[in-house]
Amino acid sequence: MGFKKKGLVIGVSGGIDSAVALTLAVQELGKDNVYGLLIPEKESAPSSTSLGAEICESLEISYEEVSISPILESLDIYDKKEQIIKRTCPEYDPRIHKTSLVLPDFLNQGLLNVPYIQLIKDGEAIAKYRLKANDYLELIGLQNVKQRSRMLVQYMCAEKMNYAVCGTTNKTELALGQFVKYGDGGVDIEPLADCYKTQIYALAKLLNVDEAIIQRPPSADTWSHFTSDEDFYWRMPIHVMDQLLYAQEHRLSVEVIEKNTELSRETIHKAQRHIDRMRNTTTYVRAAPPICYLGR
Template identity: 80%
Template sequence: MQIVGSSVEKTTESHVRALSKKGAGKQIDYSDVLILNELNRDIGELAKNIRGFIRDQVTGFKKKGVVLGVSGGIDSAVALTLCVQEFGKENVYGLLLPEKESAPSSKTLGAEICESLGVQYEEVPISPIIEALGIYDKKEQIIKKTCPEYDPKIHKTSLVLPDFLNQGLLNVPYIRLIKDGETISRYRLKANDYLELIGLQNVKQRSRMIVQYMYAEKLNYVVCGTTNKTELVLGQFVKYGDGGVDLEPLADCYKTQIYALAKYLEVNEEIIKRPPSADTWSHYTSDEEFYWRMPIHIMDQLLYAQEHKLPLEVAERNTGLPGDIIEKAWRHIDRIRDTTEYVRSAPPVYYLDR
């Protein structure tokens, strides 16, 4: 993954260094550090830097333009807009890659932003790939075994984890059954079934990447990723799926900064308000319900405070959480970071020492 250093982060580091210098030999005063303000600082400059990064990478690869999977979500909308601003609409190609469990709004919003930017795009459903591999059938078998009352004709499903702020370190995945928009039951998943479900679901992202590279190689374009910093730190992407790209222009932007960029770039308000999701379950499941387990503005402030080694009391004041909950959350984040390290790492390559 290629990562751009953001002007926001550099500005904040200078701010923290200045506080440290000012407080040399005495207790440092962090009373004026407002994390959300720091994250939303200099968004125009950040957008400019990312556009420059995109141009440097594409020209460095000696390619003519950019292919991007457009999901109707905020990350792909921001990345698409920045690519168009830098290369022009004629050098950017959008792909809508729905499958039968995708939310209809994903395709609608994806098409709308491509059309608003004048970007040529194409819809390539990936359901035939998923069906050929038996993914839907295998997934249904696990759900039926876990949830005896499950009927695919009347129920939609999602995979959720307990809310961290209310249930702490409990990390038990559940299948949720939804009928007519209402949750009617939850069933705890066994560890082996959970791992198999994750493997089956990840085939969807890997199938999308196969299609993106097919088009990129035909057009002599690069594949642009949409993973942000929050997702990168937490390993919230699929290796050789949405993580298998040529460049990641948003990978040093926390999700909070993506929202600020979207407003700055005047992205469709409906996209901005849409809850982020991998969109791989029949019931639209937000990242907050499964990955983050807490509101994104809380998660980003915890990640930011941890990254910049801010004192506990600063995190308390900014998040409104008690210190013991914050410390548990930091331990939880550390554990996630450790267990997902393999997702971020490049494959080891053996070279014969001659």
Template identity: 80%
Template sequence: MQVVKELNVQIMEELNRDIENLVLNIRGFIKNQVLGFKKKGVVLGVSGGIDSAVALTLCVQEIGKENVYGLLLPEKESAPSSKTLGAEICESLGVEYEEVPISPILESLNIYEKKEQIIKRTCPEYDARIHKTSLILPDFLDKEILNVPYIRLIKDGETIAKYRLKANDYLELIGLQGVKQRSRMVIQYMYAEKMNYVVCGTTNKTELVLGQFVKYGDGGVDLEPLADCYKTQIYALGKYLHINEEIMKRPPSADTWSHYTTDEEFYWRMPMHIMDQLLYSQEHHLPLQVIEKNTGLSGDKIEKAQRHINRISNTTEYIRAAPPVYYLNR
């Protein structure tokens, strides 16, 4: 009977099961952590995305709007909707918030200039006055399996060219982009320490397993209430919590390129619901037959995708790990 039950598993149903109880458990976790740290409340960076909207709402429900402070941390390459939606969710919950642009920090470190130099030598026709850019990877399931990053040029909303990045340029771009998340975290801790609050993170389980966060950036927080919820579950939480429909419809993104680039285009390289089902299947050791039935993928594609996931997880292990500490005479 157990085998028959396992073969009939509906992964999406399992992911979205008992959301009401999940909400209660996360709220309890938030309260316990704030009390455990002996702090007065929570500071949270509000991006206009689903993760921060869900985290903000749960914090307000558990510890009260008067004990939650929102920070809007835009920069000149952020999508305008990020600030708008972030302000709207704070106002709808009655949360006090403040906008602190991080562009001056990035400009003082020449982040934009260095980024422009890489794009210009990669894309001969690039003109910052007319082009927007994004960093993408080929679709893993339908096109290529090589992990080759490209710069995409967009004009008037249409992709006009793609240029392959050299390995060194790619690594430098990732380093430059990481400064954005680290700058935001510096500001969040400045406010948290002034107010005697904790900094609440918004990393979900999909991101955590894949190492899809910046060490000492969005990963450098005091508590992570969403870290055991796959991205699919975050949307289920958003629906249950009646999060703004515009936020619910917004594709997930780090929002660090001048053209809004989704996580499916760059990091996951496959649709969100496929990625989460594959991750859930690995976590629960589901047989290939069940994964095929749920995802609609062939066994060959599933095995390739699982190797791809394992490779990402293994190469980002250092991001999740605490720094090794040397102890004398041990």
């Protein structure tokens, strides 16, 4: 490897991106040079760990599970998060409710970009409360500690083994800034960064990834109720988002986009503004830290 490392460490989430990255790494480097890490916390979906373990075992690689809950508890992340939810949602009771963070569906509600806390009881959404801007920013900051803690564990393991850390960010996520700086974005290599999310699905089929992983909705898996990227970040089906991103990249005409997405011209123009706004607000996430020279 160019890094002069012995192999790769990969955080295995039970999702399609990590499954594809893991399978490709094993094909390229061999099962003895790839190490899997399951990094759950108490709000993770149980399927994240079970599906992650299953793919590690099917590929016959060594792996271990390291919970980051103690790290998060030591930083008071769960309690701070509960305080925000309680002042936002008067009826919230952590003993009976699960929560998720959602945004309005773009195709039905357009450019309206207001975040809501959703309460779920017995698997059913029972209430939705609009978040204040300051509360939203604080929640995002608290949630991002989870991604950064996972990366801390990956580097601790990688440096012990003299391995490099392999990322799982795809081209869709990279274009939209859909990753956490110094979290899942803080890796040594990104093998999927030139593949749109829909291409990752095609790769998964080609690589015979478990159908249960392919069918699982993509998610950062940081809320007590499983929240898909479509519900929170994309705000539209992924095949539509990827068509729009591909069209921008290759300067396709609006007529071609209409045919491929079956969206109206007005909706396409609004969607393109939505994408541009996401790109602009996440420019700092993709940028390298600027070098500042201190003069006299």
